[in-house]
Amino acid sequence: MDAQSIQAFFSTVAGQIDTQAVIENYLAVKDAYAVDKRKLPLPVWARRGLSDSGPQAWRTIQADVSHYQNENGYCIYLHIPFCKEKCVFCDCYSFRLANHSAAVIEKYLSALDLEMQAWNGLGVFQERRLSTVHLGGGTPTFLGMQYFPRLVKALRANFPPNAQTEWALESTSSELDEEMLALMDDLGFTRLHVGVQSLEDRARQSITRRETGANVLKKLEKAIGMGWVVSVDLICGLPHQTAQGWLDDLTRLAQIGVDGFSIYELQVTSRNRRFAQINGLLDADRTERYLYFQAAEQQLSQLGYHKSLFNHFARERDANLYFTFPERGEDCLALGTIADGILGDYHFRHPEYKQYLDTTTALFPGLQGGVRHTQFENLIRPLETALLSGKISQSGLIAVLGPASSAELLEHWKNAKMINEAPAPSSAGQFVLTANGSWFVGEMMDQVASVGRNFSL
Numbered sequence: 001m002d003a004q005s006i007q008a009f010f011s012t013v014a015g016q017i018d019t020q021a022v023i024e025n026y027l028a029v030k031d032a033y034a035v036d037k038r039k040l041p042l043p044v045w046a047r048r049g050l051s052d053s054g055p056q057a058w059r060t061i062q063a064d065v066s067h068y069q070n071e072n073g074y075c076i077y078l079h080i081p082f083c084k085e086k087c088v089f090c091d092c093y094s095f096r097l098a099n100h101s102a103a104v105i106e107k108y109l110s111a112l113d114l115e116m117q118a119w120n121g122l123g124v125f126q127e128r129r130l131s132t133v134h135l136g137g138g139t140p141t142f143l144g145m146q147y148f149p150r151l152v153k154a155l156r157a158n159f160p161p162n163a164q165t166e167w168a169l170e171s172t173s174s175e176l177d178e179e180m181l182a183l184m185d186d187l188g189f190t191r192l193h194v195g196v197q198s199l200e201d202r203a204r205q206s207i208t209r210r211e212t213g214a215n216v217l218k219k220l221e222k223a224i225g226m227g228w229v230v231s232v233d234l235i236c237g238l239p240h241q242t243a244q245g246w247l248d249d250l251t252r253l254a255q256i257g258v259d260g261f262s263i264y265e266l267q268v269t270s271r272n273r274r275f276a277q278i279n280g281l282l283d284a285d286r287t288e289r290y291l292y293f294q295a296a297e298q299q300l301s302q303l304g305y306h307k308s309l310f311n312h313f314a315r316e317r318d319a320n321l322y323f324t325f326p327e328r329g330e331d332c333l334a335l336g337t338i339a340d341g342i343l344g345d346y347h348f349r350h351p352e353y354k355q356y357l358d359t360t361t362a363l364f365p366g367l368q369g370g371v372r373h374t375q376f377e378n379l380i381r382p383l384e385t386a387l388l389s390g391k392i393s394q395s396g397l398i399a400v401l402g403p404a405s406s407a408e409l410l411e412h413w414k415n416a417k418m419i420n421e422a423p424a425p426s427s428a429g430q431f432v433l434t435a436n437g438s439w440f441v442g443e444m445m446d447q448v449a450s451v452g453r454n455f456s457l
């Protein structure tokens, strides 16, 4: 791609986007990094696998338990893998529940009950401050009126919340009717993260979303009117998406009062490969997604959103407590199939559905395995956490990489337009990631690790 192609890409939205700024960003970064092959940031267990088996992981956690009795808070992530339909583009770990759904749900909730008892038996979570309970999936609301209250009751009984604990859940707009919103409201939920993906009707049809964009907006507006903190997922790289439609989506969602936006690019994995193939996306040029991301960052910043994670833009009300737990030094207790969490410097992960059901008991939380951070990974963890949070500080870098390497790295990132000085009232030496930085946060983490390894040798 060159400057002319970028002009052409934004020709329909000229005047709404500062195309020259995007071109400058692109030219600043393209020789040092492959824009169409950016790496996604991965947790330690995904980078180098799980070193301990499930039973070993549980023994380790039990042996470490005194370390978890600290003053830091913790959050809970709980995975519900069910959806009414399996969307063709989706690479989440979820599956469609059709017949016999009641029996399947019963079985899964029973396994979750057992898992909660196992964690409860450690005796440490009763005293610690629970910052947030985040239900993800899948579609947690798919549990419906019959099962949702049971799950929340079990969570409250095993992990006592406090008045400040935020109850949040992910859902899809087709699940959001008045009855469901009222139920969740009654149960204490206040934050809703909705997988909107796109409001453009042609793009929505291509991902088999039946509701029109206009209808989705109405539902979100209703939830916001009821006092919910609402954030949305949008995906760039869908078939039939247009630059004009993308900007309109951001504006329309902001106008109805959406509090936060998570911007993703379409990821092709074994779970959605067929969809990608049918739509000619297997070899699609990811540079266009980079351009969508650049446009989103410009537009959202003009609309008054600030970056609270490398890919999340928020207004004041959207604290996004689950995704920001590492920044607060909290642990994450993950529950349910494929959920992964971290206690201190020990990562653990749950297995896929069948194994989870088969192995979970009241004495064993059905773990697949675990892995402890190395000393070096602990050393660079604050830098990785900062980058994922969309920022980096000079003093933080110097503490880990030394002054010379830090200065070199900062200079390189500035030249590649990946960081800017943080705005006032931040002090000198504080930087925020630009759209380039957010796009290449995986590469920035690799650079920190590689420089750090040399420095610590």
Ligand code: SF4
Residues within 6 Å of the ligand: 082, 083, 084, 085, 086, 087, 090, 091, 092, 094, 137, 138, 139, 172, 195
């Ligand atoms: S996009 Fe959401 S609703 Fe669709 S299959 Fe994935 S998790 Fe389920």
